[in-house]
Amino acid sequence: MRLIDVILPLAIRDSYTYNVPESLMYPQPGMRVLVPLGRKQLTGIVLSSRTTPVPATIQIRDIIAVLDDRPIVSPLQLRLWQWMSRYYLCSLGEVLAAALPAGIIDDDYKARTEQYIRLTPIYTYARAKEALSRAPKQIAVLDCLSALSPDGKPVERRLVIEQSGQSTAVVRALEERGIIEKISQSVSRLTPYTGETHPPLPLSEAQSRAVQLILSEWQSHEVVLLHGVTSSGKTEVYIHLIQQQLTAGQSVLYLVPEIALTTQLTDRLHRVFGNDLVVYHSRLNTNERVEIYHRLLENNSPKLIIGVRSAVFLPMTSVGLIIVDEEHETSYKQQDPAPRYHARSVAVMLGHWLHAKVLLGTATPSIETYYNAQSGKYGLVSLTTRYAGIALPAIRLIDLQQQYHRKEMYGHFSDPLVDKIREVLSRGKQVILFQNRRGYAPMLQCSQCGHPPRCVQCDVPLTLHKKENELRCHWCGYSHPIFTLCPDCGGELKVRGFGTERLEDEVANLFPEAKVLRMDLDTTRSKTAYQDIINRFSRHECDILIGTQMVTKGLHFDDVALVAVLNADQLLNQPDFRAYERAFQMLSQVAGRAGRKGQQGEVFIQTFDIHHPVLQQVIAHDYMSLYHTQLEERKAFLFPPFHRMTDITVKHKNYATAVQAAIALQQRLKQVFGARISGVIVPSVARVQNTHIRLLRLRIEASANIAEAKRLLMEQTDYIRSVYKGTQILIDVDPQ
Numbered sequence: 146m147r148l149i150d151v152i153l154p155l156a157i158r159d160s161y162t163y164n165v166p167e168s169l170m171y172p173q174p175g176m177r178v179l180v181p182l183g184r185k186q187l188t189g190i191v192l193s194s195r196t197t198p199v200p201a202t203i204q205i206r207d208i209i210a211v212l213d214d215r216p217i218v219s220p221l222q223l224r225l226w227q228w229m230s231r232y233y234l235c236s237l238g239e240v241l242a243a244a245l246p247a248g249i250i251d252d253d254y255k256a257r258t259e260q261y262i263r264l265t266p267i268y269t270y271a272r273a274k275e276a277l278s279r280a281p282k283q284i285a286v287l288d289c290l291s292a293l294s295p296d297g298k299p300v301e302r303r304l305v306i307e308q309s310g311q312s313t314a315v316v317r318a319l320e321e322r323g324i325i326e327k328i329s330q331s332v333s334r335l336t337p338y339t340g341e342t343h344p345p346l347p348l349s350e351a352q353s354r355a356v357q358l359i360l361s362e363w364q365s366h367e368v369v370l371l372h373g374v375t376s377s378g379k380t381e382v383y384i385h386l387i388q389q390q391l392t393a394g395q396s397v398l399y400l401v402p403e404i405a406l407t408t409q410l411t412d413r414l415h416r417v418f419g420n421d422l423v424v425y426h427s428r429l430n431t432n433e434r435v436e437i438y439h440r441l442l443e444n445n446s447p448k449l450i451i452g453v454r455s456a457v458f459l460p461m462t463s464v465g466l467i468i469v470d471e472e473h474e475t476s477y478k479q480q481d482p483a484p485r486y487h488a489r490s491v492a493v494m495l496g497h498w499l500h501a502k503v504l505l506g507t508a509t510p511s512i513e514t515y516y517n518a519q520s521g522k523y524g525l526v527s528l529t530t531r532y533a534g535i536a537l538p539a540i541r542l543i544d545l546q547q548q549y550h551r552k553e554m555y556g557h558f559s560d561p562l563v564d565k566i567r568e569v570l571s572r573g574k575q576v577i578l579f580q581n582r583r584g585y586a587p588m589l590q591c592s593q594c595g596h597p598p599r600c601v602q603c604d605v606p607l608t609l610h611k612k613e614n615e616l617r618c619h620w621c622g623y624s625h626p627i628f629t630l631c632p633d634c635g636g637e638l639k640v641r642g643f644g645t646e647r648l649e650d651e652v653a654n655l656f657p658e659a660k661v662l663r664m665d666l667d668t669t670r671s672k673t674a675y676q677d678i679i680n681r682f683s684r685h686e687c688d689i690l691i692g693t694q695m696v697t698k699g700l701h702f703d704d705v706a707l708v709a710v711l712n713a714d715q716l717l718n719q720p721d722f723r724a725y726e727r728a729f730q731m732l733s734q735v736a737g738r739a740g741r742k743g744q745q746g747e748v749f750i751q752t753f754d755i756h757h758p759v760l761q762q763v764i765a766h767d768y769m770s771l772y773h774t775q776l777e778e779r780k781a782f783l784f785p786p787f788h789r790m791t792d793i794t795v796k797h798k799n800y801a802t803a804v805q806a807a808i809a810l811q812q813r814l815k816q817v818f819g820a821r822i823s824g825v826i827v828p829s830v831a832r833v834q835n836t837h838i839r840l841l842r843l844r845i846e847a848s849a850n851i852a853e854a855k856r857l858l859m860e861q862t863d864y865i866r867s868v869y870k871g872t873q874i875l876i877d878v879d880p881q
């Protein structure tokens with residue numbers, strides 16, 4: 146027998162053993178093979194040849210075909226997959242499904258082909274025309290072809306038809322007579338960059354110093370944190386470091402959060418790196434992804450690959466540098482499905498294996514990262530001034546308590562804010578209004594029984610979408626026309642909470658002359674909507690931009706003089722140990738959008754709690770104070786970086802089974818882990834799509850043997866799954 150272990154895109158087991166019949170080539174690890182499974186056929190990736198015997202009870206089947214003549218997954222990628230499945234407690238198949246663009250495994254990738262035509266080589270144009278003397282239309286086609294391709298090179302068939310003004314039938318007639326021939330050529334789906342390239346901008350003194358310090362920190366650390374205030378010119382620092390790598394023949398992987406991957410950034414990079422730049426974002430379709438994957442596989446010239454978290458799975462050789470920009474961003478963590486990986490952690494592992502340097506950049510580091518920098522595990526370089534000497538924005542808190550008390554409010558706008566907006570608009574400058582989405586979804590509430598209309602399948606109130614005249618569930622997508630009366634008691638329904646839509650109405654009333662754009666999930670559903678809004682705002686086609694978190698990401702608008710946060714309290718009052726860290730990050734980032742070219746920007750933050758320590762830290766631009774207070778809390782309450790957390794979600798369609806399975810699992814884990822396992826937690830949304838949910842949280846000391854802890858955890862979850870049939874147990878290591 147010639148046995149191999151194959152990874153299949155399934156959640157159950159890591160690998161499946163097959164025999165390679167003598168009639169087939171023996172495949173190498175990383176090649177695709179077609180295998181039978183039950184009555185189906187599946188494509189998998191060869192993990193390794195199998196040297197250890199298989200139990201006699203297991204029937205081993207033959208593979209059907211070997212699909213590649215060389216590996217499409219490198220040994221390094223396979224190593225990453227194995228690390229991920231062990232660290233994040235999921236199957237290799239789940240990693241495979243996340244790692245390879247769907248078209249590679251389903252094999253439904255079709256190269257895009259274009260039809261070309263040329264004069265058949267045995268003809269000359271003169272002889273061909275002779276032969277066609279009585280067919281003027283065909284001669285017209287031939288004349289057109291000879292004009293486009295005097296030397297007989299293939300020309301796009303479409304183009305000849307278009308330019309000759311003749312029909313397809315005429316061209317076909319020429320093809321049938323053997324005078325011209327049709328050729329299919331595969332063409333790229335990716336549009337190449339055709340603009341000019343320019344050398345990078347010269348760096349300021351502070352930026353040059355940062356580059357030197359980063360290089361010297363890399364001498365003794367694999368990972369360096371660049372802590373640079375908003376607009377300090379971190380991107381330019383990256384550009385210089387990237388260029389050094391490309392010149393030295395090394396590739397660079399540049400990770401950015403999804404929403405930050407705008408044309409503002411890619412244009413800037415294209416101008417310097419031209420077609421060495423490869424952009425990998427989530428709006429690519431499967432075929433485009435497959436094409437990029439193959440291009441990287443086949444072409445070893447040094448490249449700058451910029452991408453979102455899944456770019457860590459691309460095939461890469463000789464990588465010299467991995468950049469993780471905005472390293473604090475939560476979108477680096479994949480929530481669902483497994484693998485629930487954090488791209489920053491993966492980048493650090495990859496850097497180690499590839500012998501590449503790693504640079505984490507941000508204005509507001511995550512507590513974990515800063516701790517690593519403080520403890521000497523990572524190098525640390527700071528950029529404390531903004532580029533071109535622009536001052537950090539002046540931040541002012543507005544006391545909503547007082548404003549409401551004095552009745553100096555217009556809707557959600559305080560008097561001083563209204564005045565300031567008027568003033569800024571009168572100077573011809575722009576305003577950003579920030580409204581946090583979480584906890585602010587507008588909904589209906591009954592004025593008699595107090596109940597909001599709820600989703601039929603989830604334990605959440607429905608959100609009001611006034612323009613569409615609909616109530617929607619933001620968890621499952623269920624929708625219902627707006628109720629006029631309470632479905633429970635028939636009472637009168639009132640609107641509660643306020644979203645960006647409501648703000649838009651208030652702004653229209655307060656500032657009728659101002660042109661307003663709204664940016665939130667509802668207005669950015671289409672492929673280009675987000676980019677369109679940004680472009681329009683940066684061209685100053687509107688005066689006020691109303692937005693959620695989306696507006697906080699590293700965008701630069703030259704004319705924004707004022708950023709206003711309508712209500713900071715919802716950000717601060719989240720039941721999450723990271724709430725203060727997140728609030729600081731979000732407020733500092735959104736404040737960072739104010740003030741560009743030669744003028745200090747202003748930021749107004751409305752709050753009921755002006756003495757809140759986090760708001761004081763934001764005003765003072767005092768990250769260190771935030772860091773120290775947060776670190777103390779993390780230590781006292783056993784959170785990361787001192788303890789490692791793992792969330793265990795137990796789900797079942799049946800309420801009683803969900804509860805029983807969670808209790809049973811908790812009891813078993815308690816015997817193993819003692820107080821490290823929480824009690825059974827009822828999550829704030831305990832039912833989604835008619836599935837009941839319970840939660841357990843495991844905290845292990847950072848110094849403990851994590852691998853052993855994970856093995857023990859898996860043993861117990863496997864047991865519970867086998868006893869309580871139909872129970873789903875999801876494991877989230879390092880939850881965000």
Ligand code: ADP
Binds near residue numbers: 348352
């Ligand atoms: P950050 O990434 O730290 O927020 P950026 O790198 O985006 O900052 O720079 C902020 C602004 O300053 C951008 O508009 C950028 O074009 C400009 N800038 C930064 N460095 C330079 C430089 N060396 N020369 C010219 N302009 C620069």
Ligand code: ZN
Binds near residue numbers: 602618620834
């Ligand atoms: Zn729902």
